[in-house]
Amino acid sequence: MSLPGFFHSWPGLYVAQAFFHSLVAAIVAEIAIKAWNVRDPAVRQRVFLVPIVVPVFLFPLCRLFRPDRGSAHFRLGTIFDSGRWLELETLGIHPAMAGLAVVFTITSLVFLFQELIPILRHSFEGGTPGKAACKVDRLEDPGIRTATGTLPVVPAVFVVEDDDPLICSTTGKSAAVYVSSSLVATLPEEELRSAIAHEISHVVRSRHPMLVGAYLLRALMFFNPVVLMEFRRAAQEEEKVCDAFAVSITGNRRGLVQALRKLYLPPEEPPPPRGRRTRKTAKEIEERSHRLNIESRISRLESGDDHDSGIRWMVPAAVTVATVLIDYFVT
Amino acid sequence: MSVKRTAFGFLAFAAGLALLVIALKALNRLPLIAQNDLMRRYGDFEEMRTSLGIREVLVPSYFPEDFRWPPTEILAQGKPYPAVVMEFGRSGEGKSGEVGMMICQAAADGFSPGGPLEISSVRERAAYRLKGRAAILEVGSGRNGERYSRISWREKDVRITVLARLTPLELMKVAESMLR
Numbered sequence: 360m361s362l363p364g365f366f367h368s369w370p371g372l373y374v375a376q377a378f379f380h381s382l383v384a385a386i387v388a389e390i391a392i393k394a395w396n397v398r399d400p401a402v403r404q405r406v407f408l409v410p411i412v413v414p415v416f417l418f419p420l421c422r423l424f425r426p427d428r429g430s431a432h433f434r435l436g437t438i439f440d441s442g443r444w445l446e447l448e449t450l451g452i453h454p455a456m457a458g459l460a461v462v463f464t465i466t467s468l469v470f471l472f473q474e475l476i477p478i479l480r481h482s483f484e485g486g487t488p489g490k491a492a493c494k495v496d497r498l499e500d501p502g503i504r505t506a507t508g509t510l511p512v513v514p515a516v517f518v519v520e521d522d523d524p525l526i527c528s529t530t531g532k533s534a535a536v537y538v539s540s541s542l543v544a545t546l547p548e549e550e551l552r553s554a555i556a557h558e559i560s561h562v563v564r565s566r567h568p569m570l571v572g573a574y575l576l577r578a579l580m581f582f583n584p585v586v587l588m589e590f591r592r593a594a595q596e597e598e599k600v601c602d603a604f605a606v607s608i609t610g611n612r613r614g615l616v617q618a619l620r621k622l623y624l625p626p627e628e629p630p631p632p633r634g635r636r637t638r639k640t641a642k643e644i645e646e647r648s649h650r651l652n653i654e655s656r657i658s659r660l661e662s663g664d665d666h667d668s669g670i671r672w673m674v675p676a677a678v679t680v681a682t683v684l685i686d687y688f689v690t
Numbered sequence: 691m692s693v694k695r696t697a698f699g700f701l702a703f704a705a706g707l708a709l710l711v712i713a714l715k716a717l718n719r720l721p722l723i724a725q726n727d728l729m730r731r732y733g734d735f736e737e738m739r740t741s742l743g744i745r746e747v748l749v750p751s752y753f754p755e756d757f758r759w760p761p762t763e764i765l766a767q768g769k770p771y772p773a774v775v776m777e778f779g780r781s782g783e784g785k786s787g788e789v790g791m792m793i794c795q796a797a798a799d800g801f802s803p804g805g806p807l808e809i810s811s812v813r814e815r816a817a818y819r820l821k822g823r824a825a826i827l828e829v830g831s832g833r834n835g836e837r838y839s840r841i842s843w844r845e846k847d848v849r850i851t852v853l854a855r856l857t858p859l860e861l862m863k864v865a866e867s868m869l870r
Binding site: 363367383386387390391393394395396427429430431432433434435437438439440442443444446447448670673677681685689 | 695696699700702703706707710711714715717718721722724725728729730731765767769770773775801802803804805808
């Protein structure tokens with residue numbers, strides 16, 4: 360099938376319009392966050408979910424309620440008609456169609472190799488870290504036993520023999536928190552409790568139907584770069600939501616800040632001499648981005664409570680309504 | 691969150707949305723500047739023909755009472771396939787100027803003109819020989835119960851449709867006058 364043939368077909372119309380709908384939704388979400396200065400991670404996360412969820416349903420629903428949406432009259436009255444850009448032709452090629460096809464292909468490959476294959480591998484490996492053979496139950500480790508003693512909800516917590524200070528959790532049927540022996544030996548009791556409480560909140564929230572549904576819808580939009588970006592932003596907010604959850608059950612904000620610093624913020628290495636290197640490697644950029652994310656979490660924890668019940672549902676609702684109203688006139 | 695902050699937030703949000711809509715509308719106009727054969731409105735029939743280079747557009751030589759040449763609105767495109775939509779408003783004393791007849795010619799069966807004229811339910815459908823061409827004549831009603839007639843046939847690669855708030859007899863006269 361030719362490129363114009365694909366973009367004139369129903370699947371082609373769907374992917375193109377879903378992309379433009381999510382782009383508009385992402386801009387509306389950004390406007391809302393700036394307008395209300397939203398800092399509560401739970402609210403921000405809901406706002407970031409709008410560009411993921413709305414485009415999945417909008418195209419078929421609009422077609423259902425307004426069958427003449429593809430007609431000449433309707434398209435001429437819209438705010439933005441993607442068909443105009445897609446039909447642009449230079450030297451026998453459609454640059455906008457070709458550009459979108461490249462972007463969709465790259466995004467699909469990123470989804471495949473960075474998300475789908477790792478998730479499938481994780482599922483087939485049984486959801487436990489590689490050194491699972493060395494694990495011991497939390498009750499057998501005095502450090503963990505003391506740290507988790509006062510926590511209200513405790514899933515399985517295992518200590519894994521490892522020299523690196525690590526902590527992670529798995530979700531699903533075999534949900535558990537894994538702590539390396541090095542971390543147990545390094546962190547004081549209150550910091551260890553905070554770190555475990557953070558992982559426990561991941562386990563608890565992974566059963567949250569909204570998040571499960573959002574991930575499934577995100578997977579349906581595997582080709583959509585805007586959805587990929589917004590989902591990753593929502594995932595970053597998830598860390599902050601879990602931080603808030605951990606603080607709420609331990610009552611110790613400082614413990615989590617210290618744990619985050621020790622776990623994820625090693626002293627930065629001095630920059631290399633000038634002129635020796637002009638380009639940053641992908642690994643360096645990733646590390647820098649990770650560091651900024653951790654610093655943002657620490658800064659949020661140190662600045663106090665951002666919980667804002669007044670806008671908990673109002674801002675996501677306003678973003679949804681505005682997105683649907685504008686996207687209705689984006690064809 | 692204070693009421694003042696919430697209200698200010700709403701104002702800022704509305705202003706941001708207004709800017710977004712303006713930006714989208716501006717972006718929507720750019721392709722029309724770059725390429726002149728995209729779907730757009732034309733004020734004049736000859737301007738449309740010259741601009742798109744469409745040689746053959748069938749036009750009626752017979753107009754029922756209240757309708758006259760030129761069309762009140764013309765929508766046309768050259769790409770991805772040629773399509774022309776001509777709408778005729780009712781004119782004359784005491785007439786509102788509302789669109790009462792539409793002629794659509796498109797080189798693709800899937801083309802949908804849309805617009806104010808629409809048959810929501812077809813009451814009768816019959817095959818008809820229109821000066822030797824196989825045509826389909828339909829009679830039905832619109833959303834508000836107004837009566838419509840529609841005739842469509844194929845002229846080489848082009849599907850021609852005439853839809854009007856007229857009796858089938860009047861409509862056939864219009865269609866026949868489009869063919870030599």
